[in-house]
Amino acid sequence: MTRSTQQSIDTIIAQGEAELADGQTIIARFSAEALNKYHARTNSV
Helix, strand or coil, X not given: CCHHHHHHHHHHHHHHHHHHHHHHHXXXXXXXXXXXXXXXXXXXX
């Protein structure tokens, strides 16, 4: 494997990890929002 091929692979992996972190942030935010709405609904009863 050439050096440039290895650098390309490393770049793709780094981009994938960054996108995964973004996705996890979105999921965490959505989960927190859903939990807040659930608590608001159950506390109002």
